[in-house]
Amino acid sequence: MADPVPDRSALTKVTVNLVPRAVDALASARARTGDTKTDTINRALVVFDLVLDLTERGGGSLTVRNPDGGTERVHLL
Template structure:
């Protein structure tokens, strides 16, 4: 596999908005944002398949919330 792989994809409006928001928040390019998102997704899926639980704590709250991916 080469160091770069070209990908053509169609995004839903929600996906395109999420990509734009992610790039805006980080200052990364859309390409970098997609690459980072895929790495995070793969990591979270690996944790899930190994029986792990993904928890978040929202700002200003003490309780943890379980995150479920469909």
């Protein structure tokens, strides 16, 4: 059964168990942004939701611009 839609005006506390790779990614992202663990995880979930939206529409791609002006296309399956 799906979770009910949360009250958007309230904070929701969750506990997660992260695998070592996720711990490393969280530490790396925090070091680069200076954000808290909570802010970093919140941002990651928003991006993950965007990826899910794209993939549920039959796939898509993201274009990443490199500092040298080049681009890379990331295909979402």
